[in-house]
Amino acid sequence: MTAVSRPLATSGAAATRRPPRRFLHVLDHWFLPGFTVLAIGYLLIPIAVMIVFSFNDYQGKFNFVWHGFTLQGWLHPFDWPGLPDAIKTSLLIAALSTIGSTILGTFIGLALTRYSFRGRGAINGLIFLPMATPEIVMGSSLLTLFVNSGLQGGMLNGIVPKGVLFPLGFTTILIAHIMFNISYVVVTVKARIAGFDRRLEEAAMDLGADELTTFWKVTFPLIFPGVLAASLLAFSLSIDDFIITSFVSGTTNTFPIWVYSIIKNALPVQINVVGSMVFLGAVLIVGLSNIRQARANR
Amino acid sequence: MTAPSLPVRRGPTGPSLRQRIGKATPYLLLAPGILWLLVFFILPTFQMFLTSVSTGSLDNGFKLTWSGAAYVTSLTKFGTQFENSLIYGGTATLLTFAIGFPVAYTIAFRGGRWKNFLLFIVIAPFFTSFLIRTISWKVLLLDNGPVLSFLRDVLHIIPADASVIGTPIAVIAGITYNFLPFMILPLYVALEKIDPRLIEAANDLYASRWGAFRRVTIPLALPGIFAGSILTFIPALGDYVNAILLGSPQTQMIGNVIQSRFLLLGDYPVAAALSFILMAAILVAVSIYARALGTEQLTG
Numbered sequence: 299m300t301a302v303s304r305p306l307a308t309s310g311a312a313a314t315r316r317p318p319r320r321f322l323h324v325l326d327h328w329f330l331p332g333f334t335v336l337a338i339g340y341l342l343i344p345i346a347v348m349i350v351f352s353f354n355d356y357q358g359k360f361n362f363v364w365h366g367f368t369l370q371g372w373l374h375p376f377d378w379p380g381l382p383d384a385i386k387t388s389l390l391i392a393a394l395s396t397i398g399s400t401i402l403g404t405f406i407g408l409a410l411t412r413y414s415f416r417g418r419g420a421i422n423g424l425i426f427l428p429m430a431t432p433e434i435v436m437g438s439s440l441l442t443l444f445v446n447s448g449l450q451g452g453m454l455n456g457i458v459p460k461g462v463l464f465p466l467g468f469t470t471i472l473i474a475h476i477m478f479n480i481s482y483v484v485v486t487v488k489a490r491i492a493g494f495d496r497r498l499e500e501a502a503m504d505l506g507a508d509e510l511t512t513f514w515k516v517t518f519p520l521i522f523p524g525v526l527a528a529s530l531l532a533f534s535l536s537i538d539d540f541i542i543t544s545f546v547s548g549t550t551n552t553f554p555i556w557v558y559s560i561i562k563n564a565l566p567v568q569i570n571v572v573g574s575m576v577f578l579g580a581v582l583i584v585g586l587s588n589i590r591q592a593r594a595n596r
Numbered sequence: 597m598t599a600p601s602l603p604v605r606r607g608p609t610g611p612s613l614r615q616r617i618g619k620a621t622p623y624l625l626l627a628p629g630i631l632w633l634l635v636f637f638i639l640p641t642f643q644m645f646l647t648s649v650s651t652g653s654l655d656n657g658f659k660l661t662w663s664g665a666a667y668v669t670s671l672t673k674f675g676t677q678f679e680n681s682l683i684y685g686g687t688a689t690l691l692t693f694a695i696g697f698p699v700a701y702t703i704a705f706r707g708g709r710w711k712n713f714l715l716f717i718v719i720a721p722f723f724t725s726f727l728i729r730t731i732s733w734k735v736l737l738l739d740n741g742p743v744l745s746f747l748r749d750v751l752h753i754i755p756a757d758a759s760v761i762g763t764p765i766a767v768i769a770g771i772t773y774n775f776l777p778f779m780i781l782p783l784y785v786a787l788e789k790i791d792p793r794l795i796e797a798a799n800d801l802y803a804s805r806w807g808a809f810r811r812v813t814i815p816l817a818l819p820g821i822f823a824g825s826i827l828t829f830i831p832a833l834g835d836y837v838n839a840i841l842l843g844s845p846q847t848q849m850i851g852n853v854i855q856s857r858f859l860l861l862g863d864y865p866v867a868a869a870l871s872f873i874l875m876a877a878i879l880v881a882v883s884i885y886a887r888a889l890g891t892e893q894l895t896g
Contacts (some may be wrong), residue, residue, distance in 0.1 A: 321807050334702040337695055338717050341776065344732035351735065362735050402629035413622035421626065428637055430826065430882060431875060432834025435849045438858055438871045439640035440646045445864070449657055453643060456636075477636040480629050525801070538725050540837065545858065557727050561841075566619055573728040580723035584716065 345577060352570035359564040371567035373528035375575065378568045385572065389467065391552060392536040395475035400529040402476070404481025404521075408450040410484070428481045436478060439544030442472050444546060448495070466548030474546045475539065479532040486531055490524025641875075649732035655850035666869035668721035670862060674870065682837075683763060688771035692779035692828050693821070695772070699770040700783035700820075704790075718780050726758035730841045733770050736843070737761050757886050762844035769779055778827040786820025787813070788832055834874060848872060 344453030354361055355368035376382045410421065428436065446452045462469055498520070502512040540554040547555050557569055648666050652658035678782055703714045716857045736743050760766045790813060798808035815853045836851030850870060857867035 330698055330702045331706065333698050333716075337699045337776075338714070340695075340773070341717060341721055343736065344729045344773065345720060347732040347735050348728055351732075362738060402632055405625040407631040409622040409625035411646075413625075415622040415626075421630065424630065424633055424638075428633070430830060430878070432830055432851075432878065434834040434836065434854055434876045435644075435871050436637070436640075438854055438867060439644035440636065441642040441858060442864065442868055443636075443640040445654075446643050447860045448648070453639065473636055477632060480633060484629075507759060534722060538722070540727055544855070554725055554727050556882060557731075558724070559719075561727075561731065569728060569731070573724050576725070577720075581720070584723075588712070588716075 307310075331388070348570050348577070349574045352567060354570075356567060361565045361567050361570065364530070371571040375568060375571045378560075378566050380551060380556055380560075381568055381572070384553045387550060388553040388591040391468070391471055391532050393419060393471055393476055393480055396529050396533045397470045398472075398476040398477030398481050399532045400525060402443045403480045403528060403532075404487050404525055406484045407487030407491060407524075408521075411488055411494075412496075425481050425484050428478055433478075433539075433541035434545075437542040440470070440474055440477075440542070441466075441545045451559055466546055467550045469549070469554065470546040471543055471550060474542050475536045478539070478542060479535055482531055482535060483528040486528035487521065487524045490521055490527070494520055530583075537576070597743035620644045637674060638876050639648050645869045645872055647864050648866075648872050650865055652865075654864065656862060663865075666865035667873070669866050670869040671872055672848065673718040677848050677853050678848045680764075680839075680847060681833050684771060684847075684849060685829055685835075687768050688832050689779075689825055689829040691772045692776045693825065696779035698781055698822075698826065701788055703780075704784050705792075715781075715784065718777050718784075719793070721774075721777060727837065727841075729774060730770055730838060732842055733766075733773060734761060737766055737769070753880070761842060762842070762847070764847050767838050767847050767849075770842045772834060774835075775828040775832055776840065778831070779824040782823035782827060783817065783820040786817045790816045810885065818889055822886065826885065830878055830882075833878065 351361055351364070352371050353367050353369065354364055355366040355370065357365050405419070408424065409415070410418065443453070444463045444466055447454045447458065454463060456596070461513065462475075464470075499516055501511075502516045507515065533563050538554065539552075540558065543552055543555055545559070551559065553572065560566070560569075638807065638882040647658060648659055649662050649664065650659045651663050651665065672712070699718070703711060703718075707714055735741055739759045739761070744754070744758065744760060748756060748758065760769075769856070794812055794816070795808050798812045799805070803811065833849075834851050836855050838848055839847050839849045839852050854867050854870050854874070857863045861867075
């Protein structure tokens with residue numbers, strides 16, 4: 299930026315603009331970095347609160363006010379009725395919905411980037427819509443569909459086996475999570491495939507590989523980082539989802555649903571402990587994969 | 597007779613099996629995922645519309661009567677909550693832009709070797725649960741919490757009985773915080789793509805730095821501004837978690853009404869009508885906004 303502004307400083311026109319330029323200089327060199335540091339602090343404060351309060355020796359039912367340091371929470375991280383089951387359900391749904399949505403979404407991503415076919419615009423629109431719809435609308439519309447299929451003469455009766463869509467529970471949560479994850483997987487995978495050199499595939503075919511071999515030996519390894527990124531995104535969206543899940547969960551508890559159900563009456567330190575574990579685990583995974591990638595690039 | 601039968605046999609077969617599979621491949625790849633979205637995204641929307649024009653109760657079942665009563669109720673009784681959603685969501689979107697643009701700009705143009713680390717911090721909140729982050733804000737903003745204690749007891753700039761929890765300020769603050777990364781990331785992506793030589797060219801052609809910023813940087817950042825603001829505004833409009841955890845009955849948003857009508861009161865027709873109105877309003881608003889900004893490219 300400084301190199302660019304130098305010619306201006308020597309020109310006559312710049313002399314009249316000096317005061318605003320000094321103002322912009324201050325803005326550029328002090329305000330922007332300072333503001334960014336503050337904003338970063340703002341982003342991190344609630345996380346710091348969560349971690350600090352996981353060590354709180356809180357009194358009464360609510361872990362809202364600092365009373366002193368203790369390791370009790372971390373020594374008994376799952377010690378609250380319903381918590382272990384909720385965590386198990388959350389992990390299982392996140393894993394299954396990640397697998398399902400990654401497969402379905404990668405297929406769509408491949409079709410959209412590597413083949414020409416009719417109706418591409420409509421497909422792109424259908425992929426975009428779930429991301430532009432508020433979660434509450436998706437959750438409530440799914441609820442009406444599921445409840446309807448529990449009634450006589452429901453829309454999907456006879457097509458979907460009875461008991462799958464109603465009563466609400468594990469299966470309906472899984473269906474919903476796969477649904478909202480597909481679009482995110484497609485967008486992530488598409489971004490990766492877009493920067494992909496088709497000539498590599500042609501080279502493999504020229505050297506005598508058939509289509510399947512080419513896919514597994516050339517295409518898949520190249521798009522794998524995109525697929526991995528998409529599946530990590532799907533996993534984190536699934537494990538954190540509250541709004542849609544609250545509509546389709548029935549009496550089944552995922553971790554966020556369990557937290558929400560309990561905070562009216564108590565705020566146990568275990569919420570902070572589990573939250574901190576998830577946070578530190580995610581940071582570790584992302585950190586390690588960054589280090590690996592940095593090494594691979596070297 | 598064998599010789600002429602060969603072309604006859606080939607006739608109906610047409611292209612070889614392999615070529616046929618090749619042609620069908622995109623459809624085979626699309627089918628499962630698209631079917632999933634049709635059955636569990638489009639179909640529910642139809643069902644929700646049908647529910648909104650039905651009458652009945654959860655216990656006795658709903659009957660499709662094509663009654664518009666639910667829409668009349670929705671549009672006449674819940675003005676305050678619609679208004680709250682618009683004001684809170686709109687204010688929060690403007691705030692995320694005011695905070696997010698300088699941050700995205702700094703990371704994109706000044707990040708240097710810290711770029712990836714800074715981006716990592718921007719998405720760090722996603723590694724904790726949305727609910728837990730919001731609860732953390734409650735801890736921070738409580739009457740005896742650190743923020744108010746500091747302003748009241750150290751700086752003495754607020755009255756002794758000041759409180760934030762339960763007010764629109766707390767709800768807006770919560771929404772702003774929770775959706776800030778959704779604003780920063782698309783802005784960053786758009787700003788990062790800008791070729792610095794374009795700004796240099798503007799400067800060489802005697803544009804002031806402000807002029808270059810206004811006439812080069814901002815127009816090129818428009819797709820990011822568009823994506824960031826709809827990614828923030830849409831979830832903010834439908835949010836009810838911030839209003840429940842940080843607000844009071846007076847700060848209810850339309851999401852709170854939909855949630856309680858569906859899950860607590862079982863008043864499906866009105867809840868479905870509200871949900872449908874919200875969706876339709878958003879679709880209309882997004883398309884007008886897309887026209888206004890002149891950018892139709894959303895997902896790239």
